Amino acid sequence: MKKLMIGMTLSVAIAVVMTVAGCADKGAATGKPVGDLAAGKTIAERDCKGCHGVDGKGLAPGIPNLANQRQGYLMASLMEYKDGKRNHAALKELATRMSEADMQNVSGYFASLPAVPNSVAVDVKHSSPYEQGKVLAEACAKCHGEDGNSKAAGTPSLAGQQPHYLVAAIQEYHQGERKATMMKSMLRDSDKLEIEHLALYFSAQTPTKRGASARGDAAAGEPLTAMCSGCHGARGVSADSHTPSLAGQDAQYLAGAVKAYRKTRQNWGMQRYVAGLSDQDIDHIVAYYASQDPQPAGSVATSTQELADKCNRCHDTEDATASKAPKMRGQDKDYLVMALRAYRDDKRESSTMHRMSVAYSNAMIESLAAWYASQPAK
Ligand code: HEC
Ligand code: HEC
Ligand code: HEC
Numbered sequence: 617m618k619k620l621m622i623g624m625t626l627s628v629a630i631a632v633v634m635t636v637a638g639c640a641d642k643g644a645a646t647g648k649p650v651g652d653l654a655a656g657k658t659i660a661e662r663d664c665k666g667c668h669g670v671d672g673k674g675l676a677p678g679i680p681n682l683a684n685q686r687q688g689y690l691m692a693s694l695m696e697y698k699d700g701k702r703n704h705a706a707l708k709e710l711a712t713r714m715s716e717a718d719m720q721n722v723s724g725y726f727a728s729l730p731a732v733p734n735s736v737a738v739d740v741k742h743s744s745p746y747e748q749g750k751v752l753a754e755a756c757a758k759c760h761g762e763d764g765n766s767k768a769a770g771t772p773s774l775a776g777q778q779p780h781y782l783v784a785a786i787q788e789y790h791q792g793e794r795k796a797t798m799m800k801s802m803l804r805d806s807d808k809l810e811i812e813h814l815a816l817y818f819s820a821q822t823p824t825k826r827g828a829s830a831r832g833d834a835a836a837g838e839p840l841t842a843m844c845s846g847c848h849g850a851r852g853v854s855a856d857s858h859t860p861s862l863a864g865q866d867a868q869y870l871a872g873a874v875k876a877y878r879k880t881r882q883n884w885g886m887q888r889y890v891a892g893l894s895d896q897d898i899d900h901i902v903a904y905y906a907s908q909d910p911q912p913a914g915s916v917a918t919s920t921q922e923l924a925d926k927c928n929r930c931h932d933t934e935d936a937t938a939s940k941a942p943k944m945r946g947q948d949k950d951y952l953v954m955a956l957r958a959y960r961d962d963k964r965e966s967s968t969m970h971r972m973s974v975a976y977s978n979a980m981i982e983s984l985a986a987w988y989a990s991q992p993a994k
């Protein structure tokens with residue numbers, strides 16, 4: 617179950633297709649704060665200062681900065697707390713006590729304040745999950761090859777492999793469910809985020825064919841794969857992120873893996889399919905898959921900037937009429953992480969943001985949040 621959860625959250629921006637058409641929604645038509653700002657300040661001093669400061673800077677990690685935020689967005693948020701669409705006990709109570717004019721005034725007040733200067737150094741080096749995966753993967757190159765294309769017989773290539781499958785496989789070694797002493801000691805220290813980084817990196821590499829099998833006959837193997845292709849894809853190129861591709865994989869490794877399902881490797885689905893195969897059938901099947909052309913599982917955004925470009929379409933627009941999306945540059949990092957997880961896990965309503973973030977792993981969320989928090993607010 618835990619495995620499944622991580623699998624599901626593995627973000628893989630692999631083709632995170634940002635299909636969301638537009639953020640346009642004609643809302644507050646002007647960029648300038650409106651309302652009685654002095655009355656707003658009085659409310660802020662009385663009711664908000666303890667957490668958001670009078671200068672609109674969140675006083676603790678996890679409390680958002682409000683200074684210089686779009687007024688329309690602040691207003692809408694307060695309404696959502698009031699209506700229970702967003703949950704926060706203190707804010708619900710405060711918002712319930714406020715008239716619409718109060719909300720307008722206090723929102724206008726915070727919106728009119730200068731942006732909070734950055735607390736995070738701007739020159740912090742932010743590497744994306746992909747870049748971090750690339751660094752971690754250096755430890756694997758000795759056996760799995762440069763870019764995950766192994767040259768050692770018996771050692772699988774990881775390049776282009778399906779990312780959820782890679783995460784699951786690494787965890788199986790980790791937890792001793794899959795036996796391979798060297799892999800276990802290799803991966804002992806990697807945490808969940810690192811595993812996601814590695815999977816993201818390897819899945820995006822271009823796989824090369826490992827070479828023909830010394831045993832078995834590909835032509836005889838092909839008809840036997842009819843029952844495999846429903847899951848592993850036509851010619852062994854899987855289209856499902858949880859199911860490994862077999863095309864072009866090392867023959868010796870494939871043969872060993874099929875046999876392992878008959879003995880030590882636990883996967884009820886696979887055991888059922890390979891239980892009835894003779895050793896000769898296995899050789900033929902392996903010869904067939906080893907001779908097929910591999911394909912990469914997907915492409916990923918390789919830098920955080922590249923990811924953020926997609927968000928900035930809505931979040932970074934100067935056009936106040938065009939966006940209901942809040943400004944995020946210089947926002948508190950912990951708050952951003954919390955907010956993104958809440959959308960992804962369906963704890964905060966917003967169909968736009970939910971659609972956007974379902975595909976995001978914790979790794980991706982962390983790096984996006986760190987990136988925005990480090991940007992000078994404007
Ligand atoms: C007890 C501490 C506390 C007080 C007092 C408080 N807030 Fe907040 N505020 C928070 C926290 C924590 C959040 C983030 C909650 C969440 O995750 O939705 C928040 C979120 C907000 C948001 C949403 C911001 C965003 O970026 O989505 C607005 C708007 C807001 N507060 C306005 C106010 C106003 C106006 C007052 C005073 C009337 C106030 N708050 C008083 C702690 C507080
Ligand atoms: C000393 C050599 C060696 C090193 C270093 C190594 N591996 Fe492996 N790896 C292997 C071998 C051999 C196997 C096949 C084991 C088996 O049969 O289960 C394997 C299997 C795997 C698999 C399963 C692939 C599949 O198709 O099921 C994954 C995933 C993997 N390694 C990831 C990694 C990562 C990530 C690193 C670096 C952090 C790494 N390995 C470092 C030798 C190595
Ligand atoms: C019902 C779907 C399904 C069918 C049918 C199926 N597989 Fe699999 N196969 C999987 C899944 C899922 C995995 C990954 C399981 C795991 O994590 O160990 C897998 C793993 C494998 C592996 C290990 C790959 C690696 O990189 O370690 C091999 C080899 C394999 N299957 C061969 C076959 C062959 C040959 C057939 C047909 C005789 C077949 N499979 C039929 C779903 C299927």
Ligand code: HEC
Nearest residue numbers: 636638639926927930940941942952955956966969972984
């Ligand atoms: C199509 C427009 C659009 C795109 C693209 C978009 N967002 Fe949003 N985002 C919104 C809107 C609208 C809201 C306000 C929703 C609400 O009221 O909860 C929002 C809210 C948020 C919030 C909550 C901020 C706060 O102060 O509470 C975060 C965090 C966020 N988005 C992050 C992102 C990230 C990261 C991306 C890129 C992966 C992204 N968004 C892409 C429209 C968009």
